[in-house]
Amino acid sequence: MIINKAGIRIAFLFCSLLFTLSCSTSYDAKGVFHRTRQGESLIWIAKSYGVELQDLAELNNIQQLDQPLAPGEKLYIPEKRENRFKKLPFEKRIAESLKETPGPSKGRKKRMGKKEKEKIYTEHDRFIWPVEGAVLSPFGIRHGRRHDGVDVKAVLGTPIRAADDGKVVYAGSMRGYGNLILIRHRDDFFTAYGHNKKNGVKEGEKVKRGEVIGLVGRTGRATGAHLHFEVREGEKARNPLFFLPTPN
Ligand SMILES: [Zn+2]
Structure with a gap:
């Protein structure tokens, strides 16, 4: 059988599609993979690639530095440059919201400053789980593609709760995400909720934690x-599991 280049490309596209069926909100990863060797630490790997320890930790779902890395573990090393991805329509919404009313966030940025460089930052009481269920797909790299959130399993029609007090900056429908809600919280944090059966809030509405x-x-x-x-x-995607209570 003769398979031409176009045929291979189509087969490849089809495979990529298969891998991303559970959630369409993933993007081609541009970084590289590193296979760990005996004695390497996350701090050392971050330093040698010149990437932020926190980014490395979040993208690879490593919350503690005292966990030794198993030799042969495959770690994703992000590309150094910022804005490596095309801006999503909802990221434009975030940018607009930030421009309209810059929030007070200096205190927190100071807290997370240079002193914290050799620590992994987690804040498990920042948000509450919007629904309770198993994480079907984590944040980070999945089959060579980047997934900017977590997929939480829940029965159709389960109520979705606001992860914290905030203001709805978008409620509508976006390509791939389906019905989507975007809420702005304190310290310029935002949360997004996608594939909803129904949005129950409107743009501009204030919401309470748990509503x-x-x-x-x-x-x-x-x-x-x-x-x-x-x-x-x-606009920066953070690993939700670093900001949600650890499931029992
Ligand atoms: Zn997803």
């Missing part, structure tokens, strides 16, 4: 009912 804001669905490109949940600090 029901919508229902879990499978709108957009999602194979089954789940919540795609993101935490953003400004």
Whole structure:
């Protein structure tokens, strides 16, 4: 059988599609992989690649520095340059919101300054779980693609709760995400809730921590009912598991 280049490309595209069916909100990863060797620490790897320890920790779901790295572990090393991804429509919303009303965030930035460089920052009481369920797909790299949130399993129609007090900066429908809600919180943090069956809040509305804001669905490109949940600090995607209570 003769397979030409176009055929290979189509086959490749088809495979990429298969891998991203659970949630469409993933993007090609531009970094490299590092296979750990005996005695290497996360701090050493971050230093040798010139990347932030915190980014490395969040992208690889490592919350503690005292966990020794197993030799042969595959770690994702992000590309150094900022803005390596095309801006998403909802990131534009974040940028607009930040421009309209710059929030008071200096205190926190100071706290997370240079002194913390050799520590991994977690804040498990920053947010509450918007729905309770197993994490189907973590934050980070999945089959060579970057997933900017976590997918939480939940039955169709499960109430979605606001992860903290805040103000709705977007409630509508976006390509891939389906029905999507974006909430701005203190310190320029934002949370996003995607694939909703129904959005229960409107743009400009103030919400309280724990308030029901919508229902879990499978709108957009999602194979089954789940919540795609993101935490953003400004436009930067942060690992939600670093900011949510650790499940029992
Ligand atoms: Zn997702």
